[in-house]
Amino acid sequence: MAAEVKILIEGWLHKDCHLAGKEPTTAATISLIKDGDIIGIVDPGELPSQQMLIDALARENLKVIDITHIFITHSHIDHYRNAGMFPETTRIVEFFGEWQEGRDRDIENGKYSDNIEIVKTPGHNRDALTFLVQTTSGKVAVVGDVFWKENYPENDPYATDMPELIESRKKVLELADYIIPGHGGMFKVN
Numbered sequence: 001m002a003a004e005v006k007i008l009i010e011g012w013l014h015k016d017c018h019l020a021g022k023e024p025t026t027a028a029t030i031s032l033i034k035d036g037d038i039i040g041i042v043d044p045g046e047l048p049s050q051q052m053l054i055d056a057l058a059r060e061n062l063k064v065i066d067i068t069h070i071f072i073t074h075s076h077i078d079h080y081r082n083a084g085m086f087p088e089t090t091r092i093v094e095f096f097g098e099w100q101e102g103r104d105r106d107i108e109n110g111k112y113s114d115n116i117e118i119v120k121t122p123g124h125n126r127d128a129l130t131f132l133v134q135t136t137s138g139k140v141a142v143v144g145d146v147f148w149k150e151n152y153p154e155n156d157p158y159a160t161d162m163p164e165l166i167e168s169r170k171k172v173l174e175l176a177d178y179i180i181p182g183h184g185g186m187f188k189v190n
Contacts, residue, residue: 072095
């Protein structure tokens, strides 16, 4: 049975707020992955209020205590700040390992569950991960800032290694049918 992926809160960038005449902030796209017993949040982010995430979960008939996994795409605070709002029993999966009440195991490229694959995609940051999820519609790559948003300029001003990021982007484009970027809505790979 395939997994489900859904955007709970579509992220935005400082410049998006400026163009809309709003207070300038940046927020990561926060996604929900359901795969068997896994009910996971990817990049619980930085929001003006944690209530926004609580409300987004409620719209899916979920509570904070229902979340079994937190998946972190990379170690920039706008992608992980709210990880602490989930119970200690929630597994946190990030580049340096899988954590639950202390470190459990290292994380490698490859299968995490029946429908979730972890792919190391460095370049924006050296510790970047992509979560590739098999759904009934195809493979969805939740990439963090490998791609900031659809049609975002190719040059990443925060990249730690631009040539490596270009290779990571190529890899994602070969593997995925859809991409959920770090600060925007899902888009189809052409």
